Amino acid sequence: MTATTPHPSAPEPKAPFIRIEAVSKTFGDFVAVDNVSIGIEKGELFALLGGSGCGKTTLLRMLAGFDAPTSGKIFIDGQDMAGVPPYDRPVNMMFQSYALFPHMTVEKNVGYGLKHDQMSDAERQDRVRQMLDLVQLTPLAGRKPHQLSGGQRQRVALARALAKQPKVLLLDEPLGALDKKLREHTQFEIANIQYKTGITFVVVTHDQEEAMTLACRIAVMDKGIVRQIGTATEVYEYPNSTMVAGFIGSINMFEGEVAQCTEESTIISVPKLGMAVAAKADRRMQPGMKITVAVRPEKIAISREKPEGAANALAGQVQDLGYFGKDSLYRVKLPTDTLLSVNSVNARRGGENERVAQWEDKVWLSFDPSSAILLTE
Amino acid sequence: MASDVTPVSGLSGWFNRTGWRSLLIATPYVWLFAFFFVPFIIVVAMSLAITAGQSPPFAFLDSWPYIRFDNFARLSGDDLFVRAFLTSIYNAAIATVLCLLLGYPMALCLTRVNPAWRSVLLMLVILPFWTSFLLRVYAWIGLMGTHSWFNKGLTAAINAVIPADWAFASIQMTNTNFAVVLVMVYSYLPFMILPLYANLEKLDFTLNEAALDLGSRPWDVFRDITLPLSVPGIIAGGLLVFIPASGELIIPSLVGNASDPMIGRVINDQFSAARDWPMASAVAVALLFMLVFPMMAYTHFEAKAQARGKAGQ
Numbered sequence: 178m179t180a181t182t183p184h185p186s187a188p189e190p191k192a193p194f195i196r197i198e199a200v201s202k203t204f205g206d207f208v209a210v211d212n213v214s215i216g217i218e219k220g221e222l223f224a225l226l227g228g229s230g231c232g233k234t235t236l237l238r239m240l241a242g243f244d245a246p247t248s249g250k251i252f253i254d255g256q257d258m259a260g261v262p263p264y265d266r267p268v269n270m271m272f273q274s275y276a277l278f279p280h281m282t283v284e285k286n287v288g289y290g291l292k293h294d295q296m297s298d299a300e301r302q303d304r305v306r307q308m309l310d311l312v313q314l315t316p317l318a319g320r321k322p323h324q325l326s327g328g329q330r331q332r333v334a335l336a337r338a339l340a341k342q343p344k345v346l347l348l349d350e351p352l353g354a355l356d357k358k359l360r361e362h363t364q365f366e367i368a369n370i371q372y373k374t375g376i377t378f379v380v381v382t383h384d385q386e387e388a389m390t391l392a393c394r395i396a397v398m399d400k401g402i403v404r405q406i407g408t409a410t411e412v413y414e415y416p417n418s419t420m421v422a423g424f425i426g427s428i429n430m431f432e433g434e435v436a437q438c439t440e441e442s443t444i445i446s447v448p449k450l451g452m453a454v455a456a457k458a459d460r461r462m463q464p465g466m467k468i469t470v471a472v473r474p475e476k477i478a479i480s481r482e483k484p485e486g487a488a489n490a491l492a493g494q495v496q497d498l499g500y501f502g503k504d505s506l507y508r509v510k511l512p513t514d515t516l517l518s519v520n521s522v523n524a525r526r527g528g529e530n531e532r533v534a535q536w537e538d539k540v541w542l543s544f545d546p547s548s549a550i551l552l553t554e
Numbered sequence: 555m556a557s558d559v560t561p562v563s564g565l566s567g568w569f570n571r572t573g574w575r576s577l578l579i580a581t582p583y584v585w586l587f588a589f590f591f592v593p594f595i596i597v598v599a600m601s602l603a604i605t606a607g608q609s610p611p612f613a614f615l616d617s618w619p620y621i622r623f624d625n626f627a628r629l630s631g632d633d634l635f636v637r638a639f640l641t642s643i644y645n646a647a648i649a650t651v652l653c654l655l656l657g658y659p660m661a662l663c664l665t666r667v668n669p670a671w672r673s674v675l676l677m678l679v680i681l682p683f684w685t686s687f688l689l690r691v692y693a694w695i696g697l698m699g700t701h702s703w704f705n706k707g708l709t710a711a712i713n714a715v716i717p718a719d720w721a722f723a724s725i726q727m728t729n730t731n732f733a734v735v736l737v738m739v740y741s742y743l744p745f746m747i748l749p750l751y752a753n754l755e756k757l758d759f760t761l762n763e764a765a766l767d768l769g770s771r772p773w774d775v776f777r778d779i780t781l782p783l784s785v786p787g788i789i790a791g792g793l794l795v796f797i798p799a800s801g802e803l804i805i806p807s808l809v810g811n812a813s814d815p816m817i818g819r820v821i822n823d824q825f826s827a828a829r830d831w832p833m834a835s836a837v838a839v840a841l842l843f844m845l846v847f848p849m850m851a852y853t854h855f856e857a858k859a860q861a862r863g864k865a866g867q
Contacts, residue, residue, distance in 0.1 A: 268767075293774075
């Protein structure tokens with residue numbers, strides 16, 4: 178993993194609050210989770226990110242106690258969770274389907290987990306009211322789940338899971354069932370509630386945007402294996418593998434061979450680009466190594482004139498153009514027939530007429546040596 | 555016409571025009587009218603007639619009002635009929651409760667086993683229907699007889715736990731209400747299991763996990779989540795057992811106590827032995843009304859539940 182400065186909101190390193198140690202889970206021949214070790218700090222908002230079938234939900238279910246690891250150990254707040262049933266764990270879960278009890282009112286749903294807690298009726302009512310306040314559902318306390326909208330149900334589920342004041346809150350695709358506008362609003366709300374309550378949140382998601390806005394740190398999972406753990410910046414700007422680079426955001430990736438290593442830079446010959454790419458100096462690199470060079474589309478500048486003094490400049494022709502409002506995506510064809518994706522912000526108003534280039538236009542592309550990501554695996 | 559252009563709407567257009575659609579919709583109503591409503595009216599009419607030495611053995615009064623309500627008056631006054639009604643309801647209620655207590659765990663188990671086992675077990679629930687009902691009741695007569703292994707085994711088991719000087723040689727099972735309830739439970743159990751299974755199978759297991767997650771132990775989860783959500787299944791199964799059980803004729807006739815008959819047997823005796831068709835009809839009408847009210851309550855409950863479901867979408 179590439180070492181970088183820690184995310185400002187990441188807590189001080191100490192003994193992790195949740196320790197997942199060499200945990201594997203197999204279903205018959207299928208390895209759902211393969212030797213995963215993760216440490217999650219107290220009060221952290223941690224995301225497990227991956228495509229479907231990557232093992233993230235299985236890992237979450239093992240934290241909740243619904244599934245037992247085939248091998249390995251899970252500790253929460255220093256306590257070994259082996260053999261501890263879900264109802265005895267200091268953990269609550271917000272289900273992807275919300276799993277609200279259809280025969281109970283919002284109030285009863287939120288208060289359900291408090292039934293078995295040692296507290297007076299007044300305290301219990303107080304807590305329910307507090308939770309409903311937190312998610313702004315007090316006026317709907319008497320409604321049944323089917324009388325609520327999707328966003329309201331999501332908030333009931335969140336309030337219900339928080340009511341017991343668990344040490345850890347597990348969220349399975351918390352925004353999955355909401356429409357785009359509501360998602361944006363809700364993800365900040367969740368981060369806000371996490372900040373207010375100080376509870377450790379573990380979020381499972383397949384949506385990288387959701388993971389990046391919500392989480393302090395992200396574990397990128399693929400085929401049961403954790404590929405990289407890091408802050409949003411780390412996994413986006415400094416991916417450690419082609420898998421992570423390709424999964425998070427869009428990227429241009431080309432195979433190349435290291436041609437020259439100096440104190441200042443690394444030169445990689447990339448046949449598909451028809452040029453040698455200049456990148457920053459990298460101690461891992463040796464001349465002759467086969468590596469992958471990756472560049473994010475927004476890191477590439479597009480212009481009509483040849484840029485002065487650019488280390489990496491390429492000529493090409495716009496083949497495709499997508500207008501997204503705030504930015505445009507250009508697909509530029511190089512003389513080598515390679516297509517390169519380039520994102521450019523539409524800083525000036527006026528749409529087509531103010532765009533840098535049109536279909537079929539000859540353009541120049543350039544990127545800084547520091548923008549080239551060198552991947553060895 | 556546009557509907558003639560495309561083949562599908564053309565077909566449905568033809569279907570509407572030629573009256574096939576009306577015929578299709580009318581079929582169940584015609585069926586119900588001819589084979590339920592008309593016979594029912596005949597039975598109601600008969601219950602208001604008097605017996606007569608002719609065929610069929612009833613006649614209406616010669617003069618106004620042509621009908622009389624004496625049969626219904628006799629029904630409520632005669633101890634035999636009242637007791638038969640009470641015995642029927644008592645036996646049917648006990649059989650229903652026992653079917654529920656036996657059938658609920660079985661239905662729940664069916665939803666929890668893996669799919670391969672599930673189809674085998676469902677098959678086993680339905681399998682008894684492949685043998686004649688009468689044959690199965692006769693088999694029970696054999697089983698309950700004082701010389702059967704079943705009776706001997708049960709006797710030995712009970713003798714083993716009770717004090718030695720209370721010991722008895724065999725249990726009198728045939729010709730008792732106990733036998734009626736036992737055979738009814740056996741016969742109607744699938745009618746409890748199947749609707750319960752259909753209901754429980756649809757329940758979202760995530761709800762159980764959510765309740766577990768919120769600190770409820772498995773028994774609490776069952777009481778708080780599964781049981782309340784399976785009430786429609788319990789009602790459906792309960793009615794499917796209670797209604798036929800309360801009018802049951804064959805089981806009490808074959809294994810029941812003749813001096814304490816159920817209402818089905820009374821109707822049968824009035825029709826055949828006593829040849830008092832008007833009285834038999836009056837009993838049948840009274841029974842029907844007693845059973846129709848719980849049925850209507852259920853329909854009302856279902857309609858409300860469905861309206862609630864719709865409001866949720």
